[in-house]
Amino acid sequence: MESLISTIENFLKEVMEIKSYKMEHFKFVWEGVLKIPEKDALTYIKENAESLNLEVSFKNKEEGISVAFRPRLEKRESKKWVNLLLFAITFLTTLAAGAFQQGINPFIPITNLLKGLPFSLSIMIILGSHELGHYFMAKKNKVDTTLPYFLPGPTIIGTFGAVIKMKSPIRDKNSLIEIGASGPIVGFIFSTIAILIGLSLSTVVTVSGEEGIILGNSLLIKFLTKLYFSDLPGGKDVLFHPIAFAGWLGYLVTAINLLPVGQLDGGHILYALVGEKHRIIGYFIFGIVILLIPLWPGWAIWAILFLVIRFKHPPPLDRVSPLSLRNKIIGIISLIIFVLTFMPVPFQI
Numbered sequence: 545m546e547s548l549i550s551t552i553e554n555f556l557k558e559v560m561e562i563k564s565y566k567m568e569h570f571k572f573v574w575e576g577v578l579k580i581p582e583k584d585a586l587t588y589i590k591e592n593a594e595s596l597n598l599e600v601s602f603k604n605k606e607e608g609i610s611v612a613f614r615p616r617l618e619k620r621e622s623k624k625w626v627n628l629l630l631f632a633i634t635f636l637t638t639l640a641a642g643a644f645q646q647g648i649n650p651f652i653p654i655t656n657l658l659k660g661l662p663f664s665l666s667i668m669i670i671l672g673s674h675e676l677g678h679y680f681m682a683k684k685n686k687v688d689t690t691l692p693y694f695l696p697g698p699t700i701i702g703t704f705g706a707v708i709k710m711k712s713p714i715r716d717k718n719s720l721i722e723i724g725a726s727g728p729i730v731g732f733i734f735s736t737i738a739i740l741i742g743l744s745l746s747t748v749v750t751v752s753g754e755e756g757i758i759l760g761n762s763l764l765i766k767f768l769t770k771l772y773f774s775d776l777p778g779g780k781d782v783l784f785h786p787i788a789f790a791g792w793l794g795y796l797v798t799a800i801n802l803l804p805v806g807q808l809d810g811g812h813i814l815y816a817l818v819g820e821k822h823r824i825i826g827y828f829i830f831g832i833v834i835l836l837i838p839l840w841p842g843w844a845i846w847a848i849l850f851l852v853i854r855f856k857h858p859p860p861l862d863r864v865s866p867l868s869l870r871n872k873i874i875g876i877i878s879l880i881i882f883v884l885t886f887m888p889v890p891f892q893i
Contacts, residue, residue, distance in 0.1 A: 634694035641702030666790030674731030716862035724812025735794025742788020
């Protein structure tokens with residue numbers, strides 16, 4: 545232990561004037577003032593920490609910088625058969641949901657399941673692309689993560705979505721925004737493709753006045769629908785093809801994930817952009833969600849979820865390195881996608 549502390553201190557002295565040392569929550573922590581340009585110093589420290597198999601984190605102090613080291617945790621392989629099993633079950637439940645949406649019994653005869661194929665393939669691709677966007681960007685940024693877990697569910701769409709689990713800390717704000725934004729951006733692209741294909745297959749129907757579910761409109765859905773159906777006569781509406789419905793769901797998933805709260809994708813992006821001020825904006829968004837509950841009771845579930853996941857975002861290891869211009873632009877693009885896809889009232893009866 546003394547040898548390791550001595551080794552760390554020796555290479556720190558090359559780039560840093562050390563003011564203090566302490567042990568804190570199983571970390572070795574040095575505070576001091578950098579002697580060379582910040583970018584060069586942080587790179588040098590990270591490279592040395594990597595060679596010693598240590599995890600390093602940085603934090604700005606009133607005078608100087610805090611550098612903390614701890615042993616890197618061993619990677620534990622996830623059980624990929626679980627991912628495959630959940631994928632297969634979700635494929636079956638979304639097949640059944642797709643057939644059921646068309647008023648068909650999915651199981652009598654069993655071949656009716658094939659009627660749900662357009663919806664099932666579309667929603668699986670959209671949800672999978674979203675999570676794989678996170679997965680590959682996490683790998684690029686050397687964050688240990690699982691493959692996507694699809695979540696089957698007894699719902700009208702046959703699923704509760706898909707998730708990945710990150711098993712190591714995110715390195716810095718640039719990694720945070722890349723990982724956070726990649727899923728929504730990729731999911732948005734595939735959702736748009738599905739909506740464009742689905743609208744070309746959709747039909748105009750007479751509104752009968754009977755009870756039913758009316759899908760909400762986002763700015764972009766309203767615009768794209770107008771492109772295909774520019775002049776709808778009174779008493780008529782567009783009946784979405786199952787592929788278009790999957791794209792609509794993709795927009796809903798994208799918008800909700802981009803809400804800038806806690807550890808949602810939007811929360812990752814917001815923390816990277818504004819740092820500790822993210823909680824103030826999170827509280828503001830929470831207030832808006834509360835105000836939207838009378839319009840759509842489903843927002844009450846999300847309000848409760850926000851209270852469960854809380855508004856604080858865990859900081860990346862490196863809180864010092866600045867956000868690049870490229871990633872600031874990615875953050876702005878994500879905000880634009882959120883505005884274009886957000887639906888204040890996703891469903892109406």
